[in-house]
Amino acid sequence: MKTPIKNRIGGVFVPVRNLEKAKEWYSKILGLEGGEIFFGHLYTAPMEGTAGLVLDTMPKWRNENGNISTYQVPSIQFVTNDIHASYEFMKVNDVELVTDIQDNFYFVFKDPDGNLLMICEETA
Template sequence: MNTPLKTPLKNRIGGVFIPVRDLEKAKKWYSKILGLEGGEIYFGHLYNAPMDGTAGLILDTMPKWRDENGNISTYQVPSIQFVTDDIQASYQFLKENNVELLSEIEDDFYFVFKDLDGNVLMLCRDVS
């Protein structure tokens, strides 16, 4: 049996950051797509979205991470997975809301789409 390592770090994800260009536009888009209400804006560049689960969703204009032209990289692979109980209804909902869909529903389990800033995101059927 392995003995747990002694560490001051917690074994938990506290938040997931998504780079965005326009905080207000991103906040409205994510609120509509995920059904978010409330949340707080901090320091003029962070929106802490109220989420269920183990990690919070944080939209960030990331002023410290921009290049000399003011540009910031977006996620070009699906590094964030949202979940749904109804993959078909979710796909149709995003399609009806003009969200850019990058795949069809694969294996009756997931599909990939982009947010307003071009970040690639994934939606999977919840199996918990």
Template structure:
């Protein structure tokens, strides 16, 4: 089957993470990822200054909340942050009282929660 021409780029522009408190989330992600700068826009979006092809966007998602005012969180790790030292990264999160859900698995990755309950993953970068 021939590939059809599409106006959509095969590049991810950003990954949205649902959060409840944009200020608290910005502070936590900045601390954990060693980030500085970045602005909160429209009162509910923080675009984290990331390296790489996709940006990390924290959003309180006011349009997507249910009738109780809640927004769903990631219940499976869907974002992978990279590290050159999986053991130092694990220890760093432990020392910063981050909720770790797994130990280091297969000498390659581990899963943790952000303050909003989103499941995230750290993986060893493969060169």
């Protein structure tokens, strides 16, 4: 039987606590322009390569104390053509760096909500 599910990622959801602050931070770090807020808790950012990055306060997924887990492993990889320039950019912008540049190829950092993210140098 042929699957009705497409082999394409429609979006990546990132749990955030404050939508406006997260939108501002990601826009600055990734150079995002535009995007839309839906239902008061989702911000869809226009991205290249997927349908978009979705910042979500995830009200339906919070525990009884109103908390939500953050990613504790780097589950999202952003790409760059210059890993060293990207690392310096993050330092200048006071982004919390978790690792130095590893294998001259990638580094890990945290967003303001504590989610671990990664930047890798794109290879030809």
